[in-house]
Amino acid sequence: MKAAILDGIVLGLAFGLLGVGMTLVYGLGGVLNLAYGQIAVLGAIVISVVMEKGVSTLLAVVVGVLAAAGVAVLLDLTLMRPVYRQHGEERTLMGLLLTLGAAFVIGGLLTWRYPVGALYINVSGEPISILGVPMAVGSIWASVIALAVGVVLLLFFGATTFGRGVRSVIQDETGARLVGINPSFVRTVIFALSGALAGIVAITHSMSGPLTVNAGFELTTFALIVAVVGGLGSVAGAFLAGVLLGIVNTLSAHYIGQYITSVILLGAAALTILIRPRGLLGR
Amino acid sequence: MLEVVGLAAGYLGERVIDGIDVEVKTGEAVAIVGSNGAGKTTLFRAIAGLLPSTEGRIVLDGKDLTRSPAHRISRAGIAYVPAERHLFPAMTVKTNLVLGAYPGRPDRGTLELAYDLFPRLKERPRQQAGTLSGGEQQMLAVARALMARPRLLMLDEPTTGLGPKIAQVAFEAFAELKKQGMTLLIAEQQVPLALSVADRGYVLENGRIRLEGASDELERDPEVRRAYLGVV
Numbered sequence: 001m002k003a004a005i006l007d008g009i010v011l012g013l014a015f016g017l018l019g020v021g022m023t024l025v026y027g028l029g030g031v032l033n034l035a036y037g038q039i040a041v042l043g044a045i046v047i048s049v050v051m052e053k054g055v056s057t058l059l060a061v062v063v064g065v066l067a068a069a070g071v072a073v074l075l076d077l078t079l080m081r082p083v084y085r086q087h088g089e090e091r092t093l094m095g096l097l098l099t100l101g102a103a104f105v106i107g108g109l110l111t112w113r114y115p116v117g118a119l120y121i122n123v124s125g126e127p128i129s130i131l132g133v134p135m136a137v138g139s140i141w142a143s144v145i146a147l148a149v150g151v152v153l154l155l156f157f158g159a160t161t162f163g164r165g166v167r168s169v170i171q172d173e174t175g176a177r178l179v180g181i182n183p184s185f186v187r188t189v190i191f192a193l194s195g196a197l198a199g200i201v202a203i204t205h206s207m208s209g210p211l212t213v214n215a216g217f218e219l220t221t222f223a224l225i226v227a228v229v230g231g232l233g234s235v236a237g238a239f240l241a242g243v244l245l246g247i248v249n250t251l252s253a254h255y256i257g258q259y260i261t262s263v264i265l266l267g268a269a270a271l272t273i274l275i276r277p278r279g280l281l282g283r
Numbered sequence: 284m285l286e287v288v289g290l291a292a293g294y295l296g297e298r299v300i301d302g303i304d305v306e307v308k309t310g311e312a313v314a315i316v317g318s319n320g321a322g323k324t325t326l327f328r329a330i331a332g333l334l335p336s337t338e339g340r341i342v343l344d345g346k347d348l349t350r351s352p353a354h355r356i357s358r359a360g361i362a363y364v365p366a367e368r369h370l371f372p373a374m375t376v377k378t379n380l381v382l383g384a385y386p387g388r389p390d391r392g393t394l395e396l397a398y399d400l401f402p403r404l405k406e407r408p409r410q411q412a413g414t415l416s417g418g419e420q421q422m423l424a425v426a427r428a429l430m431a432r433p434r435l436l437m438l439d440e441p442t443t444g445l446g447p448k449i450a451q452v453a454f455e456a457f458a459e460l461k462k463q464g465m466t467l468l469i470a471e472q473q474v475p476l477a478l479s480v481a482d483r484g485y486v487l488e489n490g491r492i493r494l495e496g497a498s499d500e501l502e503r504d505p506e507v508r509r510a511y512l513g514v515v
Contacts, residue, residue, distance in 0.1 A: 161386055168371050168382050174333065175369030177353035178362070179385045180431065 012246020013146035016239035019226025021197035027233020031095035037219030043068035043199030044119035065199035072195025138207035231282025290339035317487035331363035362433035372413030383430030
């Protein structure tokens with residue numbers, strides 16, 4: 001039980017990190033980025049390719065995160081421009097279609113060039129005992145990184161001028177424009193941030209197991225679930241939802257069986273939408 | 284200070300306002316009056332850059348702002364308070380005010396000025412904007428607009444949703460702002476209230492300027508009296 005909950009928290013922090021990049025972009029303009037998982041995979045492949053060249057892991061990781069952020073900016077400056085010219089339902093629909101297209105193109109190119117591509121960052125070491133439960137070093141690293149990212153994001157959005165500006169665009173875009181904020185610029189920055197977060201997801205994910213080239217849509221699906229449950233646009237909501245879903249996941253795997261976990265996770269998401277359509281911390 | 288020349292704008296190819304000439308001089312309060320649907324909000328949205336104009340020019344202190352997006356116009360010194368206010372509902376009164384000065388921070392003097400003007404805001408800096416009463420939200424919207432120390436304050440239907448007493452209080456605050464040297468452009472359906480503060484006024488009808496003149500002239504005008512002042 002204790003081990004299952006600890007594992008759940010580890011998984012949940014990974015979920016939270018995964019969901020936060022999705023939730024921010026949605027909150028800022030109503031676009032669900034279906035290419036999110038493929039951007040993470042792209043980051044992973046870039047890191048693995050750079051590492052093969054004998055470059056240090058740290059440098060490779062930085063290159064990978066920058067590459068993921070760069071691709072996200074490219075998407076924002078090209079594909080997303082016509083999307084943001086639309087409003088309401090049309091924007092949402094066009095956003096879904098275009099990012100889905102981008103997902104196929106990025107995923108297809110990567111699978112074509114690197115059919116057996118995968119990233120595995122080996123964080124070796126003896127398991128560390130936490131509350132009497134031995135935890136893998138990779139999991140602990142991944143959790144620490146996820147927590148650190150969460151704290152940095154909360155500080156960024158809560159205590160910096162630009163962060164407040166981002167939140168103002170989420171709450172009332174017209175109001176934001178009237179106080180002198182350029183929503184288009186804010187969206188580009190946040191799309192870049194979302195790409196960088198996808199790159200970080202690739203890193204933490206590959207610390208406890210290989211992240212393969214075809215993992216894109218699975219990552220996107222989980223990011224969507226976490227974002228919806230947490231409340232679209234909420235950083236704290238994404239992490240809260242992530243941890244809750246992580247615990248639900250490991251407990252159901254522990255007491256029922258691994259085969260049922262996806263069903264239960266999706267069920268939890270569906271239930272949240274029914275009870276709280278705006279998510280745990282959504283407005 | 285503000286020169287609007289031959290301005291036309293509208294929605295989906297349909298012109299709502301056409302051939303609008305409006306001028307506001309430094310330190311002046313100017314009223315745009317007219318009934319619902321006359322085009323007051325369209326005119327203000329076009330000046331504020333929220334709606335692209337199809338013809339004409341908008342010039343502030345010799346600087347052409349006709350094609351500028353809303354955030355540039357805001358930074359150029361025009362603060363627009365729309366009737367719907369567009370506050371940040373899940374943020375506190377204080378954070379709304381801080382954002383008013385974006386990308387800077389409001390200096391203490393400006394903040395004090397706004398709080399003196401609207402003491403009710405000073406009493407509740409930590410309250411969420413979305414939970415304020417209609418009158419308080421209007422005060423916050425005006426106060427937020429003041430944070431950037433604008434050169435021109437545009438108020439669109441500031442009495443929307445306010446009871447007569449609060450509307451009176453709001454206009455007293457606008458009169459005080461004018462006394463402090465703020466330049467004002469006010470659109471209002473409640474014509475007597477608008478003309479009580481304004482030096483001059485324009486009467487907007489079906490998207491065109493029908494009449495213009497000093498406030499007391501307009502108040503004496505038989506047509507204005509019949510149409511807007513309820514005098515038969």
